[in-house]
Amino acid sequence: MPRRSAAEAAVTRASIVARAVEVASVDGLEGLTIGRLADDLDMSKAGIVGQFGSKANLQRAALDEASEIFRREVWLPAANEPPGLQRLLAICDSWIRHLAGTAFPGGCFWTSASIEYDARGGPLHAQVQQGLRRWRGTLRREVKTAIENRELPADTDPDQVVFELQGLVMGLNQALQLFGDRRAVPRARRAVRRILELE
Amino acid sequence: MPRRSAAEAAVTRASIVARAVEVASVDGLEGLTIGRLADDLDMSKAGIVGQFGSKANLQRAALDEASEIFRREVWLPAANEPPGLQRLLAICDSWIRHLAGTAFPGGCFWTSASIEYDARGGPLHAQVQQGLRRWRGTLRREVKTAIENRELPADTDPDQVVFELQGLVMGLNQALQLFGDRRAVPRARRAVRRILELE
Numbered sequence: 552m553p554r555r556s557a558a559e560a561a562v563t564r565a566s567i568v569a570r571a572v573e574v575a576s577v578d579g580l581e582g583l584t585i586g587r588l589a590d591d592l593d594m595s596k597a598g599i600v601g602q603f604g605s606k607a608n609l610q611r612a613a614l615d616e617a618s619e620i621f622r623r624e625v626w627l628p629a630a631n632e633p634p635g636l637q638r639l640l641a642i643c644d645s646w647i648r649h650l651a652g653t654a655f656p657g658g659c660f661w662t663s664a665s666i667e668y669d670a671r672g673g674p675l676h677a678q679v680q681q682g683l684r685r686w687r688g689t690l691r692r693e694v695k696t697a698i699e700n701r702e703l704p705a706d707t708d709p710d711q712v713v714f715e716l717q718g719l720v721m722g723l724n725q726a727l728q729l730f731g732d733r734r735a736v737p738r739a740r741r742a743v744r745r746i747l748e749l750e
Numbered sequence: 751m752p753r754r755s756a757a758e759a760a761v762t763r764a765s766i767v768a769r770a771v772e773v774a775s776v777d778g779l780e781g782l783t784i785g786r787l788a789d790d791l792d793m794s795k796a797g798i799v800g801q802f803g804s805k806a807n808l809q810r811a812a813l814d815e816a817s818e819i820f821r822r823e824v825w826l827p828a829a830n831e832p833p834g835l836q837r838l839l840a841i842c843d844s845w846i847r848h849l850a851g852t853a854f855p856g857g858c859f860w861t862s863a864s865i866e867y868d869a870r871g872g873p874l875h876a877q878v879q880q881g882l883r884r885w886r887g888t889l890r891r892e893v894k895t896a897i898e899n900r901e902l903p904a905d906t907d908p909d910q911v912v913f914e915l916q917g918l919v920m921g922l923n924q925a926l927q928l929f930g931d932r933r934a935v936p937r938a939r940r941a942v943r944r945i946l947e948l949e
Contacts, residue, residue: 586937657805658868662920665928666861666862666866670855672859715918716923718920720917721917722921729878735913742913742914742917
């Protein structure tokens with residue numbers, strides 16, 4: 552019954568990846584080991600190696616899955632808003648909700664991965680850099696559209712706004728994760744409006 | 751000659767700690783191992799264990815040293831400024847210079863440590879939390895003084911300002927470390943003035 556076994560393999564793979572994302576969000580992608588996952592999932596190491604081949608492939612799969620979660624929680628809820636300021640505000644809103652939520656036990660996956668690989672070379676560095684660069688591009692596009700729509704002042708610098716939003720979210724992650732400070736959520740909302748000079 | 755040997759031991763200890771800070775800034779405090787340091791410094795593992803006793807003590811010593819570097823590079827250059835806005839701006843200036851500089855090969859030590867320990871318990875979590883809380887307290891004090899001096903508007907929320915400054919610096923660290931984007935330095939300076947509503 553090859554069909555059933557392919558479906559089962561997909562379920563197994565998905566459960567390995569889901570656990571890998573959880574582990575990596577706390578201990579980092581470098582903290583992912585096949586032995587540890589095998590223990591956590593009560594599987595054999597051979598069963599995991601059979602699915603992924605190597606630790607590097609497993610790390611890549613975890614990063615892909617984290618991207619997909621981010622896309623689903625942050626981009627999709629905003630995707631149907633009209634381009635420009637409205638969509639930008641919707642993105643910031645779902646971004647803040649995503650960080651305040653429980654998607655990853657260790658907090659913002661991308662912040663952690665960015666810190667982990669900023670001074671390390673290799674394929675994961677490139678994948679993290681590419682993912683974050685694409686996200687910055689998405690934000691920049693909305694800021695530019697908002698300027699074209701005259702929803703933001705003509706002298707707004709899109710790169711400045713993107714830079715400030717990115718830092719804001721990292722600060723929110725720190726306040727929530729390290730200090731458990733939920734007041735950071737309304738502060739982050741307010742800071743978005745300050746960055747966009749809406750208040 | 752017990753005196754000479756104590757001095758020698760202090761030099762050895764300092765060189766171990768200096769290397770530990772470098773390693774931890776790239777690979778994290780969890781990435782510090784006695785074996786790795788022994789290799790890097792061409793010492794025996796027993797020589798390092800003799801100085802620190804345990805990996806946890808070595809991690810603590812590295813974190814203490816990173817605090818001292820931060821204090822020397824960020825706080826001290828601003829300490830003689832008059833309290834309030836002037837000192838706050840001097841702190842932000844030296845903070846940005848510190849991050850743009852070469853103190854740590856892996857970028858902001860505290861950002862890395864904060865990410866590393868935010869979802870992990872234990873004594874290092876407490877030490878990182880305490881260090882960052884103290885720093886937030888220092889910033890808050892200067893903001894409050896600036897409000898009392900009428901250098902900042904009376905309705906300024908010190909916690910909001912501290913929250914935004916902290917995130918800004920994390921964003922600067924990401925832009926510099928992950929993207930090698932030096933334009934982030936003037937952007938960070940500009941963002942400080944925007945956060946303080948000075949422009």
